[in-house]
Amino acid sequence: xxxxxxxxxxxxxxxxxxxxxxxxxxxxxxxxxxxxxxxxxxxxxxxxxxxxxxxxxxxxxxxxxxxxxxxxxxxxxxxxxxxxxxxxxxxxxxxxxxxxxxxxxxxxxxxxxxxxxxxxxxxxxxxxxxxxxxxxxxxxxxxxxxxxxxxxxxxxxxxxxxxxxxxxxxxxxxxxxxxxxxxxxxxxxxxxxxxxxxxxx
Numbered sequence: 001x002x003x004x005x006x007x008x009x010x011x012x013x014x015x016x017x018x019x020x021x022x023x024x025x026x027x028x029x030x031x032x033x034x035x036x037x038x039x040x041x042x043x044x045x046x047x048x049x050x051x052x053x054x055x056x057x058x059x060x061x062x063x064x065x066x067x068x069x070x071x072x073x074x075x076x077x078x079x080x081x082x083x084x085x086x087x088x089x090x091x092x093x094x095x096x097x098x099x100x101x102x103x104x105x106x107x108x109x110x111x112x113x114x115x116x117x118x119x120x121x122x123x124x125x126x127x128x129x130x131x132x133x134x135x136x137x138x139x140x141x142x143x144x145x146x147x148x149x150x151x152x153x154x155x156x157x158x159x160x161x162x163x164x165x166x167x168x169x170x171x172x173x174x175x176x177x178x179x180x181x182x183x184x185x186x187x188x189x190x191x192x193x194x195x196x197x198x199x200x201x
Contacts, residue, residue: 055083095118
């Protein structure tokens, strides 16, 4: 019984140590990003990978519990990059995963709660007999224009280019190139007419 208590204590303290170390490492990365971008508001408990490849413009806001990964993948030997232009906002719990690709978000664009933007996907032209863990990855650039609105839960896939003033509906899955003032909804996303408001005289 004493042996079990001893083993439990060892595993418990090891668990505490690992969490403390991981927490401190992330804290140090967040502080590094804050020093790089003093005019930005960065929330608590965010996770960063590849801080040196993340660029924030003036007045950006990153809400808490977000995940930004521009660290690349070692096996491909290249890093990614994430660029957030001035006054852009990344909502609570969103994930921006560049991998070895590049993601650019324009000025005053708002990414809603729980969105995912990724520049990486698995190569669809692979041998079906190969296990999924051995599939190669493809990196495609993502460009989101200025003053866009990405509603909560939307997914932006690699190879997507959105013009300025675009709106992506909640839960939409977007891939492709779309001009300015496009409104996208659904899975897969499709363009729909934007409703206007009659002006009262």
